[in-house]
Amino acid sequence: MNKLRIVFMGTPEFAVASLEALVKAHYTIVGVITAPDKPKGRGRQVSMSAVKTCALVHHLPVLQPSNLKDLQFLQQLKALKADLQIVVAFRMLPEAVWNMPPLGTFNLHASLLPQYRGAAPINWAIINGEKETGVTTFFLQHQIDTGAIILQEKEPILPTDNVGTLYTRLMELGAQAVVNTVARIEQHNVNPTPQPKVTELKPAPKLYKETCRINWQQPAEQAHNFVRGLSPYPAAWCTLNEKDYKIFETEFTTSGSLAPGSWATDGKTYLNIGCQPGTLGVRALQLQGKKRMHIEDFLRGNKI
Numbered sequence: 001m002n003k004l005r006i007v008f009m010g011t012p013e014f015a016v017a018s019l020e021a022l023v024k025a026h027y028t029i030v031g032v033i034t035a036p037d038k039p040k041g042r043g044r045q046v047s048m049s050a051v052k053t054c055a056l057v058h059h060l061p062v063l064q065p066s067n068l069k070d071l072q073f074l075q076q077l078k079a080l081k082a083d084l085q086i087v088v089a090f091r092m093l094p095e096a097v098w099n100m101p102p103l104g105t106f107n108l109h110a111s112l113l114p115q116y117r118g119a120a121p122i123n124w125a126i127i128n129g130e131k132e133t134g135v136t137t138f139f140l141q142h143q144i145d146t147g148a149i150i151l152q153e154k155e156p157i158l159p160t161d162n163v164g165t166l167y168t169r170l171m172e173l174g175a176q177a178v179v180n181t182v183a184r185i186e187q188h189n190v191n192p193t194p195q196p197k198v199t200e201l202k203p204a205p206k207l208y209k210e211t212c213r214i215n216w217q218q219p220a221e222q223a224h225n226f227v228r229g230l231s232p233y234p235a236a237w238c239t240l241n242e243k244d245y246k247i248f249e250t251e252f253t254t255s256g257s258l259a260p261g262s263w264a265t266d267g268k269t270y271l272n273i274g275c276q277p278g279t280l281g282v283r284a285l286q287l288q289g290k291k292r293m294h295i296e297d298f299l300r301g302n303k304i
Contacts, residue, residue, distance in 0.1 A: 082101045108137050108174045115202050129225045212237055221254070260274050
């Protein structure tokens, strides 16, 4: 075991790869902080976070505070005597938490900061048609996602990528970046650099249902990127004939005679929807309350 005492903070699957990588590298994880258990699904059964599940497999101590400013939690955290804290896909921390360990607290963010600060950087990079993204580790400070950069790793965004495929690659790239960052800190080989000032910052705000509604008044390529940037979750959606559909896969053409938002189908093999300009061809969709289907399978048993 490496002597460096580490507290790890995270909740979803994206953070699990980093925790696993630290365990594999034989770092001493003295505590894992994650979200409280909560009911999920139709049965509302109480469910643990992905990070808690991983921590229990490796017999790591877990804390699940509902309030990060709670005095009892702060005392428990202090008692762990961490040298360093690592945050991956977790809540915003109060200064009393991130300023506690002597070597500081660093965060892994799934973009090339300062671009795409916010809750959904992977989604927005694809939505905006970027050709490249990456991961950044940086020390936390007061304003979210603004701290000094420790290291960055780049990753291409392929034309065939959606959020699911890019998420997986960035998760693995990020896990290695976390281990490399810890090694640098441990070896006192860190020279954090302030985030560069850019004239145009591209934000990555949290996604809501209305955010995910397709705007047919945009060019077909933008609508296609919008679908990719939300697939498979939370999924772009639209209303056709007063029914809501989630759209998962599309292809686009820059030409077409359909008015924006109007659609055409042969009832067997295709569904095309007009944009401004161009046409979006739907390849996979889901009617509300039904399962996801390829367009040909859908049209075989359904009418738009």
